[in-house]
Amino acid sequence: MSRLKKITESAERLGRKLLIPYLVAGDPDNSRTVALMHSLVKSGADIIELGIPFSDPSSDGPVIQRAVERSLARGTSLKDTFEIVSEFRQLDTSTPVVLMGYLNPLEIMGYDVFVERALLADVDGVLIVDMPPRESGELRDKLQKAEIDTIFLVAPTTKKSRAKDIIQRTSGYLYYVSLKGVTGAAITEQESVSEKLEELRALTKLPIVIGFGIKDEESARSMAKLADGVVVGSALVERIGSLNAEGFNQNNIDGCTDIIKAMREAINDLD
């Protein structure tokens, strides 16, 4: 059974909400990314989404853009991203890691090499924000053969007929984007999120997580109530940004991931 399946099924059994932090590979550097990942798991993360740095992150807001710029300034690449996962796997063989990013680095590496390396690094899922299901056939087939999940987004603008189509091609979990906008914006229409989640629930048994705009315990709690879990990106990445100037120090690392610990506590009593 795939790691993602194992985790999501056991969470369902236990009534535990999935907490999925996102961070950018190589921000502030590769070894601290690995340390941050371990610290996130200690803080209560169930799955980690690791961002592949790309020069033109057109679906991301300023916080993640800056993180990507920090990472690229040190030359972090897709290859390094795999190395970070391999390194993480030395100590952690149970937490699923999902790579999230944009298509171009994969196109340039070549899909075959990408999948081969993902397998070698023991990656569990792949989410490419600018690869719509319609254009995904070739990569998804290759990932499927390697038993790596392909995760797609559903947005507030996604029509029901299209959502069905997306769900058919999704495995692992379904990612619902809480707002019309880029990462790091504020959720303004909680009611419509709730409606949309109900609509999606009727279409699939896949776990559904909500992301974009979850920035504190309160928003984590209110969104986790509606779904099987939440993704936390900009709020964590903002804190990692402050690590830049400081030396390597476990206290600083744990200081960043405290926000995940607090969110874990805030959503723990929900079911």
Place this chain on the structure above:
Amino acid sequence: MSRVKASSFDGPDESGHFGPYGGAFVGETLIAAVEELDAVYSKLGKDPEFWAKFDRDLKSYVGRPSPLYLAKRLTAHCGGAKIYLKREDLNHTGAHKVNNTIGQALLAKHMGKSRIIAETGAGQHGVASATVAARLGMECHVYMGAEDIVRQAPNVYRMKLLGANVISVDSGSRTLKDALNEALRDWASNVDNTYYIIGTVAGPHPYPKMVRDFQSVIGREARAQALDEFNRLPDALVACVGGGSNAIGLFYPFLEDDEVEMYGVEAGGKGIESGRHAAPLNDGVPGVLHGNRTYLMVDDNGQIKETHSVSAGLDYPGVGPEHSWLKDVKRVNYVSATDDEAMEAFHLLTRLEGIIPALESSHAVAYAMRLAEKMGASKKLVINLSGRGDKDIETVAKIEGITL
């Protein structure tokens, strides 16, 4: 040169592919918006009323048709083919860009959108967008790289005079590609009331097709004017290629005419071998950026490379997907001209013909001069003079160490 059958030029297919290129690679939030646009354009694009309205606007507001002008002194200077200039510089707002914004503004209005956004490099597309927005009483926001705001100051002021809000983009390389990213972010954030006017034949489907259709007025006119003027088609067409809208506009109506050779001139910057250029068709590989698969300037890790060109309007690491296809099927020759060659052509055309060309267009002039020299005196060559150079005089003065 081997040629594909004429029928292969009917692209794109239904989902926006020109061979392996094109498509609609955008985040899920924008998919509904591009699909809506595709549906609306598919319908309106077949409506003769729509095109009649478009033509009326081009005639009475833009001042079309633009002349096909025989450049006698330039021809004599080169001593070869007769050189004609398709005078897009004479359009209202000074470039071909307005052909597209007129068309897209009609769509925006039809779709009931109240807010227009655009990206701009040289500022010509920004000005053309601000112009149609003013005319229709719509709100307009233009994204422009911080670097380009400095390079193209007169156009920034023009946009402001026209009532547009010019937003400086400080991310990435602070040029056109980053302005495009920021416009995409704005669009995703304001998708309900916003129409995004992309300024070239790039972006997700249906933009490459739609912008081509609007710009094809250039080639349709040039074709009729050539037949009228010298009773046959030209032997060669030359246009500069940034995103590729003025080039495809001229080329498209001639694609099936085998006897017409075509040359797309990319920005050679400091020279292709220096790596400091903006010529993805000469020195790039296929990848995905800004909604489509196309030739790009990337490093080994798939990051988009910084580009260099003396002209802001050509300073883009990608190119419209149809050009990538036309390169692969060898229908169009993609060549380049350096900064220095473009500067030289800029001065030459100004002195020989009394026409100050845009630095973008100067690249086409530079290559065409080389080409004309090698062609016989009985041959005819058409250069797309995509814009006028008023916006560039500060840049040129600065390069030459002159303070205005």
